[in-house]
Amino acid sequence: MSKIKLNLIAAACENMGIGSNGTLPWKLKKEMSYFTTMTTKVKDPEKINAVIMGRKTWDSIPLKYRPLADRVNVVLTNNVETVMATVPDGVIVVPGLDEAISLVESRPEIESTWVIGGSSIYKAAMNHPSCGKIYLTEIQRSFDCDTFFPNIDKQQFHLVDEEEIPGERQVEGDISYYFRVYRRL
């Protein structure tokens, strides 16, 4: 059993869509800031967090924003050598989630670990014994999507209140959403 806890973080719309054509189906600035804050903030200023993502999610991040700043970026691919040749120094490329977890465990400077998508990585992480919490932004609208958040097993994951997470409805333009947290029992 590994020592680390995985947190998942995602934004999904009513039909559980998370992406379309290799990008996000919506533009929500405050939601994006929430993602940045949650995945970056550390209690110990000497430490840093890690973000684990699939190769397509890596590709979906605009060049000027990647690697995601102030976080150890870990990219999963079946083609480690090819992808490794294309990413900047410091980005870690691994062939699977277990390798990503081992890497994090070998780096004591990593405080928390965030799985940031996409679909199959969320699914593998949710089924992994190390998965503790799911931070899910629930957008109160449907969008056309081709990529979806996996079903959350509500027997295993329960909606909880977290003091530091705003519970009230968030509104950006004509889109509203809630920041939800599910915790594994």
Ligand SMILES: NC(=O)c1ccc[n+]([C@@H]2O[C@H](COP(=O)([O-])OP(=O)(O)OC[C@H]3O[C@@H](n4cnc5c(N)ncnc54)[C@H](OP(=O)(O)O)[C@@H]3O)[C@@H](O)[C@H]2O)c1
């Ligand atoms: N709304 C949100 O919160 C959110 C979050 C993340 C992403 N997105 C959106 O979701 C879409 C991208 O997600 P996606 O689900 O299509 O792709 P993805 O999970 O980001 O990437 C899939 C790729 O990751 C690699 N991979 C996946 N599982 C692996 C495993 N077990 N071992 C080794 N490699 C593995 C493979 O790369 P290779 O093909 O290189 O082998 C696979 O093709 C985009 O539209 C993005 O904007 C949305």
